[in-house]
Amino acid sequence: MPKVGMEPIRRAALVEAAIATIGETGSLDVTVSQIAKRAGMSSALAHHYFGGKDQIFLAAMRQILRDYSAEVHKELAKTTRHDQRAEAIIRANFADSCFDPSAVSAWMTFYGQAQTNADALRLLTLYQRRLRSNLIHALRGRVAEPEIGAELLAALIDGLYIRVALTAPDEDAEAKAFAMLAQLTGDTQ
Amino acid sequence: MPKVGMEPIRRAALVEAAIATIGETGSLDVTVSQIAKRAGMSSALAHHYFGGKDQIFLAAMRQILRDYSAEVHKELAKTTRHDQRAEAIIRANFADSCFDPSAVSAWMTFYGQAQTNADALRLLTLYQRRLRSNLIHALRGRVAEPEIGAELLAALIDGLYIRVALTAPDEDAEAKAFAMLAQLTGDTQ
Amino acid sequence: MPKVGMEPIRRAALVEAAIATIGETGSLDVTVSQIAKRAGMSSALAHHYFGGKDQIFLAAMRQILRDYSAEVHKELAKTTRHDQRAEAIIRANFADSCFDPSAVSAWMTFYGQAQTNADALRLLTLYQRRLRSNLIHALRGRVAEPEIGAELLAALIDGLYIRVALTAPDEDAEAKAFAMLAQLTGDTQ
Amino acid sequence: MPKVGMEPIRRAALVEAAIATIGETGSLDVTVSQIAKRAGMSSALAHHYFGGKDQIFLAAMRQILRDYSAEVHKELAKTTRHDQRAEAIIRANFADSCFDPSAVSAWMTFYGQAQTNADALRLLTLYQRRLRSNLIHALRGRVAEPEIGAELLAALIDGLYIRVALTAPDEDAEAKAFAMLAQLTGDTQ
DNA sequence: AATGAATGAGGATTCATTCAT
DNA sequence: GATGAATGAATCCTCATTCAT
Secondary structure (H helix, E strand, O other): OOOOOOHHHHHHHHHHHHHHHHHHHOOOOOOHHHHHHHOOOOHHHHHHHHOOHHHHHHHHHHHHHHHHHHHHHHHHHOOOOHHHHHHHHHHHHOOHHHHOHHHHHHHHHHHHHOOOOHHHHHHHHHHHHHHHHHHHHHHEOOEOOHHHHHHHHHHHHHHHHHHHHHHOOOOOHHHHHHHHHHHHHOOOO | OOOOOHHHHHHHHHHHHHHHHHHHHOOOOOOHHHHHHHOOOOHHHHHHHHOOHHHHHHHHHHHHHHHHHHHHHHHHHOOOOHHHHHHHHHHHHOOHHHHOHHHHHHHHHHHHHOOOOHHHHHHHHHHHHHHHHHHHHHHEOOEOOHHHHHHHHHHHHHHHHHHHHHHOOOOOHHHHHHHHHHHHHOOOO | OOOOOHHHHHHHHHHHHHHHHHHHHOOOOOOHHHHHHHOOOOHHHHHHHHOOHHHHHHHHHHHHHHHHHHHHHHHHHOOOOHHHHHHHHHHHHOOHHHHOHHHHHHHHHHHHHOOOOHHHHHHHHHHHHHHHHHHHHHHEOOEOOHHHHHHHHHHHHHHHHHHHHHHOOOOOHHHHHHHHHHHHHOOOO | OOOOOOHHHHHHHHHHHHHHHHHHHOOOOOOHHHHHHHOOOOHHHHHHHHOOHHHHHHHHHHHHHHHHHHHHHHHHHOOOOHHHHHHHHHHHHOOHHHHOHHHHHHHHHHHHHOOOOHHHHHHHHHHHHHHHHHHHHHHEOOEOOHHHHHHHHHHHHHHHHHHHHHHOOOOOHHHHHHHHHHHHHOOOO
8 A cells, every 4th residue: 555646546535525425415514524534534634635625625516517527528429410419418417427416416505606706606607608618519500599599508407407406306307408409499399 | 662573573684684694795604693783683682583593594585585476476467468477477587686696695505505404495396386387377378388388488597597697697688588488489589 | 690791800801811821831822712711711702702812812911011000100109209210110120020920921922922913012112112201201310311321221121121030030130220220320329 | 966964954954944934934833844845855854853843943042042152253253352342242242143033033932932941941041141251251350340240231232132123123222232331331432 | 864644633713502681 | 572691512724743655
């Protein structure tokens, strides 16, 4: 057991533990000690590596976004047909991994944080910009005004996500987003 | 200065102060003392009337929902034409009062709370059910499947609200919701 | 046991406890808890009344200076002869109370604090200004240049105090200061 | 790059870094890590060489005293006339190097430390004894009672130093000490 | 010789909550 | 009805110190 080069390992463990703890608790009201204990180290070490609670949270958020991006890319890679890209994005947004309690909690608290924490807001904005530009690209050629269509679809995705994640876990959000897409593209269902 | 019958006045003052304080802080990280001071009384009294912090928050949320409902009813009352009801609901959801920092903060923290706090979740579900049923009613006769249309429109409203409230304060969310409605009803703009 | 009007009592108790604790420890490395416990209350209450550790220390320093001032006035009040005032001031500066371990500790840490803490520096300057002006007044008519004489005598008093307080507890500093005064006034001893 | 014989170099670097850090901070509230980093090594190594924080401080104090002694000897070496020695000592005590922020800080914290730390007290006593014996020697033949004169002058030097270092950086302490010396020796200026 | 890793202990501060008046 | 008094519990963070490599 080498005692060198632990930093990335510890950081990753802490980020994972942070997400898990937030997920279990359902809020940001988790202590550094809880996270550190779950990650198998002292809270002092957590501070040593991250500098403070906020930065642990921020790292966790970045991880969530990375995971989400990976999901999107995975789905996009599955198809080569351009007219299937929007569907792929929708599928990614409603993948099971997105409804993992940890992810839901992190995401919701994320929205809360964005009001106070500039870094959180920046990350959130980044996510939204990416989703929007992905959708614009995917809708080009399929709808008359891709910008507007993307905006609507993006908002719908966020809105459906919240509904399903919070209040209606059993609904098929994906199907609804597909319906909306059909509506936008004028396809007959 | 009568010393009796103060309860409702005190409670209202506390609820108002709670909303204002949450709005200013941008999070639920506000102390009972802050709220009580703003309401012009001791924190002990706040506890006396509400029993605890959580219940103050809950009362504040109820108030927010009441305000929101009032806005909806006000808009609905402005028109007698049934085919204007959906528009009225949209207008209510994007009224200036909904973008008041206090309201945004309360609403976002609400989403966060809903994961842990059963009462918060119940209130949130209530809101969503009401919005949905209002929309179903409003869309009846205008779209083929009012249930699905309502679902889409509701999700879109929530999604647009989050976007605009958090990351794009200058965008015209109302116009987009109208566009979506036109899309659903098949109206040419 | 009335439960109202405790603030001044608590504050006084804390200040006294702070001085005593600093005296016992011999440094500013004392915890708020220690002070609070000695004063018979929780550390939370200490914070409640003073706002923070620094302010407790500051209050303690003010108390030390008040005590010192009282000593000076007491000695000055003992004589009506103007040509005895300098002697009175010297006596006050070397009164037993000034060599109380608590006072010595507080005074020394005071010097240390003055470099970092603006308030501490202000208090220290105040003390020095007062001593100087007292001495100028007392030397007027007895020496050719009261300002310079006062400066010298004041420095000598501080210097002797430090020596005696720290390294030579058994020396008679007062006698030396009298010798210096005689030197300045040209009196034959 | 030889790996042997580093000890004295490391120790010297740490001592210098300690003095500089104390000077910058204005207090003893500096961490071993800060000192070690400034000295270009890990805090673990600092511990390895010195055994603990206290010993680093002590070494720093010894260095300060060494520097001070060097200043005294330098000034004494400049003159061969015995009746100029007292002046030389005074000049050394108010040399610019003595008012270097680092030195002032170290010196003041020194006074504070002396109450708790036996080693610090020993060093301080050593300094005072040396100053006193230097002055006695220098005053022999110039004043009737060199012992008393030395005592007075030593106290005056310390007192003036504190005043000037802490509260009146622009005053000419040296001139005042000269005035006092003239007073003692009965010289007309 | 040198260091990154790791922690235990502690400390200031905050706050919801209770209680005597 | 109302409040000042009071606190226990908790939390973030710091730091000297130790140890394996």
